Amino acid sequence: MLGVVLLACVGCTSAYVSRDVVYFGTAKASFHITPKTEYQLFNYTCKNLLGGLVTLWWLHGGWTTFNQTRVKAYVDGETTPSFNIQVYTAVAMGFNDESHVPWGNTRLGSSGHQGAYNAIRIPFYRNFSMTLTMDSRETKNQTGWFYIRGLEATALQLGDSLFIPPSTGARLRVYTSENVTLQPLDYIDVVPKLMGRGALYAVTVMIQSKNFDVLEGCFRAYFNSSNENVTLLSSGTEEYFFSSSYFGAASNGFALPMSGLLHYHANTTLSAYRVHQVDPIIFNSGFRLRWRNGEKADPASGQKCTAIDSGNVIGHPGVSHVTFYAYVYQWP
Missing domain, CATH: 2.60.120.1390 (Protein of unknown function DUF2961)
Known part of the structure; x- marks a missing residue:
């Protein structure tokens, strides 16, 4: 008997079947970034027609202005990013204050110097791309570390009972x-x-x-x-x-x-x-x-x-x- 996930959800045409759920992700160690360029961290196209959900990404960098590093997300071929955020501002580590590190919860956190994770889910239907750009004050090549994870055929959950499948066109x-x-x-x-x-x-x-x-x-x-x-x-x-x-x-x-x-x-x-x-x-x-x-x-x-x-x-x-x-x- 197939495992079936029954959802009370917006825009669902059928229940998800567990065999449709596919893990995706990657990790990059000691990758090199050139100043004043938009470096592609990740690009992924769904294997099915049920959409996907980025569940977590983490970034660490050794450069002085890491807190003002910008991360952009492009969903389903868009040319203007769904978001364009500074890494530390996105997790409320304002004024480059690391005094509470390590700290974290199921959505935001940091457990090391010049690093942060963000697990606010990012839905997409066909394609997802993420890029990194260093602050304009950086003039030398730098080294970073990164990983990202997600699932295909997985709905976005809000609260305890509302589920929004990527096929609805939901966007963050x-x-x-x-x-x-x-x-x-x-x-x-x-x-x-x-x-x-x-x-x-x-x-x-x-x-x-x-x-x-x-x-x-x-x-x-x-x-x-x-x-x-x-x-x-x-x-x-x-x-x-x-x-x-x-x-x-x-x-x-x-x-x-x-x-x-x-x-x-x-x-x-x-x-x-x-x-x-x-x-x-x-x-x-x-x-x-x-x-x-x-x-x-x-x-x-x-x-x-x-x-x-x-x-x-x-x-x-x-x-x-x-x-x-x-x-x-x-x-x-």
Whole structure:
């Protein structure tokens, strides 16, 4: 009797049969990278018509600016990459802070100097390619180490019960806002206005400001194509990462399965991550995610995040320099 994996899933036409599942991957030791070139780490074409899922990749490099090395992913022949990310920013190791190494969970982590792994799944249907580009300040050939793993005929799992097969055309996009300067009470689109269906899966952030009054800022989500009706994902920045009081009791940092604070310095800089594997933020008719640099409170009720133009400013938020990465799955 054949083993059958029964899925409650979006867009499934039949159950997957275990004999269809195929492992793929490779490892590269001491490969050489030339400055100012896009080096191909991996290229793979599915052997069947059921699509594939990259399950994990790991990278280590010996060059000084490794933390700003860029990795790009190209899916199914696209010429513009699905994502273009800096290795350390993608796992929330902002400001090149390795003080918490080794750390990790089932999706993100680092267990050695100048290295990191990323296990946020990458679905594709026919072909997947990954490349590496060193920071432009590197002028000499360098040496790296890399491996990648995946499975064909395997669905993307969100939460405990939702499965999205690659045949639906599901894609992982990483929306990046790098080194953006915000004035007090400015908004930033962590995820821009999107149409269609999908899920917010993870967010990493780096913040530099004169004080942490900016952490009064809330995360606001919009779940329709008109992006009018707001839903609060948190009533403060640190709450989104399961902390409180400007990360006060957690200022030494933490790395948990769903969230982490990997850098915190003198109430002026921080770097954190949030993974929505347990609580995926699903949308069906458009989505947008915004963060505010500081916040106002309604003068009548005292409630935060409800006053937009009116209200009382909380504390004295200053100019901030921020970087956000948002991992978002999208499907038709």
